[in-house]
């Protein structure tokens with residue numbers, strides 16, 4: 001592996017890099033730096049965020065820039081204000097020992113006159129967002145006729161954000177003799193169009209696998225019905241008490257809703273999206289950078305400019321519409337040699353979206369089970385114990401109270417004391433999760449992923465279990481208990497198993513409705529099933545259980561009306577199910593964090609989260 005010196009950089013730049021802790025070049029730096037130093041051929045580079053691409057394009061430009069010339073020699077376009085500021089800051093750091101060098105960042109949402117004054121002083125490199133750059137060009141305050149380098153950073157994102165016209169305009173006004181360096185994590189058709197129309201025989205370089213997530217990222221997914229999405233999110237946060245991550249939502253509204261729920265439930269969370277003012281966004285980003293916030297709920301666009309290296313998790317609350325956006329999201333963790341986890345929470349119908357992503361990232365998603373209450377409690381309890389162990393006691397502060405405390409606790413031995421303190425801290429958590437239901441979607445086996453019809457998928461997204469294939473070998477049963485009796489698929493399977501109908505009997509489709517439910521079992525045991533429930537006089541949550549054989553529903557049936565074979569009795573279920581969903585959008589209404597009064601986790605007040613109405 002080469003060093004920065006081998007790549008042809010001058011000692012002043014290398015000194016700055018050493019101070020920044022850059023010991024060795026990354027792959028993209030190793031490929032791009034010597035190429036741009038040696039040749040003015042255009043360059044098309046596949047590179048993710050987090051691969052060191054900023055240095056890959058800035059260092060060779062700094063190496064070649066004319067420090068005695070105060071005209072703009074390089075223009076770097078980036079999709080967001082935050083990224084532009086970050087790039088300019090990096091360039092400032094790289095150029096610490098380059099005398100006479102100046103860089104400026106120009107971006108919207110900020111006073112244009114201040115930026116014009118900076119430009120008037122003379123700068124060699126301008127980093128700008130497309131909109132503000134075009135604005136300054138039109139006002140004739142930014143002159144690009146001496147530009148030798150044009151960098152398009154995150155070209156795919158700029159196009160995604162609708163900056164096509166602005167890019168065209170900047171490309172038009174820069175001299176034909178310039179060298180264009182285009183960096184993109186993905187190469188959709190629009191980026192290729194730019195490369196074709198505005199680049200001259202570009203050399204293509206790849207850093208690592210094209211479009212792939214970094215090797216440091218593990219990709220996991222959880223399958224839950226839509227109504228369980230938020231409760232599952234909370235459990236994922238609870239099983240990872242040290243989480244420092246971004247939760248990606250698809251819309252501003254969803255972002256705000258999820259953030260509000262988390263704040264209400266006592267999590268250290270806040271939202272970041274385009275409807276907030278720039279000042280609000282800056283505030284949230286600063287809190288997140290300083291780790292005052294553990295969880296940031298964000299839209300793709302708003303999170304673009306956030307440069308944070310040590311994220312433990314990226315959570316796709318909903319998968320993005322475009323596969324490329326997933327690579328951008330997941331690329332925000334596992335950076336700068338640390339490891340990270342990218343999680344997708346998917347409904348049964350959304351599982352089909354995983355395969356195309358796997359093809360792009362070149363990795364398989366690992367299916368995870370939403371943790372149950374017991375696992376979470378164990379994890380949180382151990383975390384609490386570790387905290388007690390590691391806590392530094394301030395002797396001088398508490399010494400004056402110790403004699404009274406000793407006196408009051410006299411008679412309690414060590415074991416008793418431990419039990420009481422732990423209970424005090426932990427009881428609300430334990431009781432919250434005591435009867436926690438299984439949130440995993442149990443309606444489908446692992447291997448039928450992606451085999452559903454479109455119609456089946458849409459049904460799946462409604463959290464119902466009607467889209468599965470009609471199995472000839474199954475009988476369908478009606479059971480007179482449902483969601484209102486706290487029945488869920490796991491409990492129903494348990495109930496069936498308890499009847500000991502036959503060893504390893506196969507259970508098929510399960511449909512839980514408000515006040516009754518349906519299940520399928522191996523046809524060979526039809527009579528035995530009905531007989532077993534009758535004989536055992538089964539009781540569930542105080543209700544006598546009645547099981548009847550019912551007609552198999554036909555493919556495509558909406559399932560609103562079922563007729564038992566017994567005597568023409570009909571059961572209506574759909575309306576009730578929907579109204580229940582409307583009134584109770586999230587399954588686990590309260591959080592152990594919000595219920596806690598003794599300071600486990602952090603309360604809303606001391607957390608300082610910003611609320612939005």
Ligand code: AMP
Nearest residue numbers: 022023024025026049050051052053054
């Ligand atoms: P980038 O892809 O340019 O956003 O860089 C991602 C992170 O890696 C930034 O925090 C950089 O400061 C850091 N970085 C870039 N190149 C190197 C290097 N050669 N050695 C150590 N850290 C680096």
